[in-house]
Amino acid sequence: MQMESLVALCKRRGFLFQSSEIYGGLNGFWDYGPLGVLLKRNVKETWWNDNVLNHNELIQPNNAPSTYEMTGLDCTIIMHPQVWKCSGHYDLFHDFMVDCRESKKRYRYDHVLGRYVTGKKHGSEGAPSEIVKVFVTTMETENTQSALDEAALKFFGIRKKDIEVLQWEGDITSISKLTSFENVLGPDAKHIGTLTEPREFNLMFKTTIGALGGEDDYSFLRPETAQGIFVNFKNVCDSTRVRVPFGIAQVGKSFRNEITPRNFTFRSREFEQMEIEFFCHPAQSAQWYQYWRDKRFAWYTQMGLSGEKLRLREHDADELSHYSCGTADIEYAFPFLAEGEYGELEGIAHRGDFDLRSHMEGKLVKDGNALIVEKLPNGQPKHRGSGKDLSYYDDLAKERFIPHVIEPSAGADRATLAFLCEAYNVDNAPDENGKPQERVFLKFHPRLAPVKAAVFPLVKKDSMPEIAQEIYGELKREPLTASAVYDDKGAVGRRYRRQDEIGTPYCITVDGQTLQDGTVTLRDRDTLEQVRIKKDNLIAELDGRLKQ
Numbered sequence: 261m262q263m264e265s266l267v268a269l270c271k272r273r274g275f276l277f278q279s280s281e282i283y284g285g286l287n288g289f290w291d292y293g294p295l296g297v298l299l300k301r302n303v304k305e306t307w308w309n310d311n312v313l314n315h316n317e318l319i320q321p322n323n324a325p326s327t328y329e330m331t332g333l334d335c336t337i338i339m340h341p342q343v344w345k346c347s348g349h350y351d352l353f354h355d356f357m358v359d360c361r362e363s364k365k366r367y368r369y370d371h372v373l374g375r376y377v378t379g380k381k382h383g384s385e386g387a388p389s390e391i392v393k394v395f396v397t398t399m400e401t402e403n404t405q406s407a408l409d410e411a412a413l414k415f416f417g418i419r420k421k422d423i424e425v426l427q428w429e430g431d432i433t434s435i436s437k438l439t440s441f442e443n444v445l446g447p448d449a450k451h452i453g454t455l456t457e458p459r460e461f462n463l464m465f466k467t468t469i470g471a472l473g474g475e476d477d478y479s480f481l482r483p484e485t486a487q488g489i490f491v492n493f494k495n496v497c498d499s500t501r502v503r504v505p506f507g508i509a510q511v512g513k514s515f516r517n518e519i520t521p522r523n524f525t526f527r528s529r530e531f532e533q534m535e536i537e538f539f540c541h542p543a544q545s546a547q548w549y550q551y552w553r554d555k556r557f558a559w560y561t562q563m564g565l566s567g568e569k570l571r572l573r574e575h576d577a578d579e580l581s582h583y584s585c586g587t588a589d590i591e592y593a594f595p596f597l598a599e600g601e602y603g604e605l606e607g608i609a610h611r612g613d614f615d616l617r618s619h620m621e622g623k624l625v626k627d628g629n630a631l632i633v634e635k636l637p638n639g640q641p642k643h644r645g646s647g648k649d650l651s652y653y654d655d656l657a658k659e660r661f662i663p664h665v666i667e668p669s670a671g672a673d674r675a676t677l678a679f680l681c682e683a684y685n686v687d688n689a690p691d692e693n694g695k696p697q698e699r700v701f702l703k704f705h706p707r708l709a710p711v712k713a714a715v716f717p718l719v720k721k722d723s724m725p726e727i728a729q730e731i732y733g734e735l736k737r738e739p740l741t742a743s744a745v746y747d748d749k750g751a752v753g754r755r756y757r758r759q760d761e762i763g764t765p766y767c768i769t770v771d772g773q774t775l776q777d778g779t780v781t782l783r784d785r786d787t788l789e790q791v792r793i794k795k796d797n798l799i800a801e802l803d804g805r806l807k808q
């Protein structure tokens with residue numbers, strides 16, 4: 261599937277629009293259109309139902325170390341600035357950037373890729389030609405070598421047919437592997453040596469609280485929803501009857517000032533997360549980590565992502581975040597990535613007691629295998645914790661401990677994008693005259709499909725519109741089919757195609773036979789099979805089919 265076709269469909273049919281498009285758009289921000297909002301809500305609701313509401317706390321699921329409870333929170337986006345100091349985001353949530361003095365553009369250091377090439381460079385204003393070896397660069401793309409070819413041709417001023425005169429050396433590597441940028445040609449530069457040394461750039465959006473805006477009146481838009489859960493751990497324990505092990509779930513917006521937002525919604529600056537912080541006894545945390553890894557992977561396969569495009573990858577030790585003592589990523593082979601590459605959908609991290617202890621004692625740092633409070637030269641903690649006791653007392657085991665945390669952290673936008681990519685299908689289906697015709701259809705899982713059913717009168721006469729509207733009204737009253745649509749415009753074959761293109765699993769048509777025997781046709785998006793059903797049985801039939 262070509263990514264451009266999906267992006268075009270998303271805009272044409274109202275799934276996704278660029279934010280502030282009439283003003284030229286805003287890089288890294290996306291708006292969900294009328295169908296997109298339904299799709300994304302279904303993703304979030306399915307996640308919430310499957311992890312929180314439908315979880316039966318009295319029954320021990322397969323492979324779970326014990327029974328457990330689940331609950332939820334909805335915390336604020338702006339929190340006390342100390343939260344981000346103790347969480348580590350204030351000091352550590354950085355990317356390295358390089359600026360180009362010539363093009364005035366800024367690039368994420370590790371995303372600028374290049375390769376050494378040697379060729380003859382004509383001297384300017386009559387100066388003799390010379391042989392030059394330069395590290396030509398481009399931003400990571402689907403076909404990096406062809407982008408590098410183009411940049412080299414431009415730099416040496418030669419035509420494509422003469423490309424053979426250029427001598428390439430070594431593999432494509434990131435400029436972060438170089439020791440000097442002296443011979444580097446920036447991605448948008450004409451001259452070499454214009455990139456600055458890398459500089460750190462904090463990814464949190466800073467904001468001012470209140471009208472005065474003094475030095476102490478700032479905070480940040482949250483870069484993850486997780487911290488709201490940690491700082492409320494005690495509130496939840498004190499206000500409910502939950503017992504460890506239990507999980508707190510939260511769905512909400514997060515913000516990161518990404519240096520290179522790209523690949524449609526994959527890397528945005530404003531996005532939604534679906535996170536669980538699962539609190540357990542330290543002795544059981546390794547088993548719970550396995551449990552959540554497997555449960556979350558299974559969820560994506562149940563929702564339709566499967567086969568070789570989905571994988572679970574355990575992080576190497578050098579990839580682990582500052583807090584993590586074990587992380588696995590669930591990854592999907594998005595079509596905008598190069599062959600063999602995968603993009604992260606969700607991370608499942610074993611966070612140990614890092615977060616609860618940091619919010620108690622102050623920001624922690626690793627000291628060998630231990631975590632200790634980071635100190636200033638004068639011996640004071642670098643960032644003070646709340647001083648509150650966030651330990652847990654198990655009154656049955658008569659034991660006090662700081663729970664360990666397993667965190668399955670998913671992106672609602674990335675999951676939505678993966679479901680869109682996976683759903684995009686093209687086949688040659690017969691049209692209403694039986695002739696094969698190219699058909700684009702979104703093969704969503706019925707639980708995710710934005711519109712579950714569409715109702716058509718075959719023609720706009722003989723009471724067909726009235727009967728179709730009556731059916732439509734009934735579907736609208738049922739929560740499961742409340743997003744149903746009514747369409748009486750154009751040939752029925754074209755109406756089917758319109759619904760296929762937005763992934764509607766079922767179309768119901770009222771025709772001449774309906775007037776005689778009270779039956780309607782029910783058409784299946786994927787098999788194209790049409791069956792006749794008594795219209796009075798329609799709700800029950802759809803209920804059965806949609807709840808598979």
Ligand code: GAP
Pocket residue numbers: 483484485486516518525526527528529531532533535604605606607667669670671672673674675
């Ligand atoms: N609390 C842990 C945490 O936030 P993360 O791996 O940084 O971990 C979790 O983020 C998930 O949030 C990612 O797997 C991804 O799905 C989503 N995500 C992160 N940054 C994103 C961005 N810039 N745009 C869209 N989704 C993003």
